[in-house]
Amino acid sequence: MANEVSPRVRKIPERQCIGCSAHRPKSELIRIVRDPNGEISLDATGKKPGRGAYICKASACLAKAKKSRRLEKNLSVRIPDEVYERLERELDCDER
Ligand SMILES: [Zn+2]
Incomplete structure (x- = not known):
């Protein structure tokens, strides 16, 4: 007996990549945040x-x-160059 999978579409929040402009589910993207002190950092938690x-x-x-x-x-x-360099290093770490 075939168990029918209900075709209910779950709403996945999508965000646009500021690099390639692709729309992707939030979970596939990483958030870059400017905190209230003006610090730029990667935000893996999104919070x-x-x-x-x-x-x-x-x-x-x-x-x-x-x-x-x-x-x-x-x-x-x-954003100064060194911040981009730091973000790039953090992205690399994240891929591993
Ligand atoms: Zn992209």
Whole structure:
């Protein structure tokens, strides 16, 4: 007897990657957050306070976001190169 799978569509919250502009489920993206002190960091939990932007867990997308300045526009803050480098390292760690 075939057990029918109900075709109920579960609503998965989607966010747009600021690098490649793809829409993906939140869980496949990583949040970059600017906390109230102006610190930029990766937010693996998605629960840090502050203004956030979403990006794929890929350094290629981070590079795109940097080039297009979309991350800066999204967080409305100037982001120095060293912060991008730090984020890139953190992304790499996360992939492993
Ligand atoms: Zn992306």
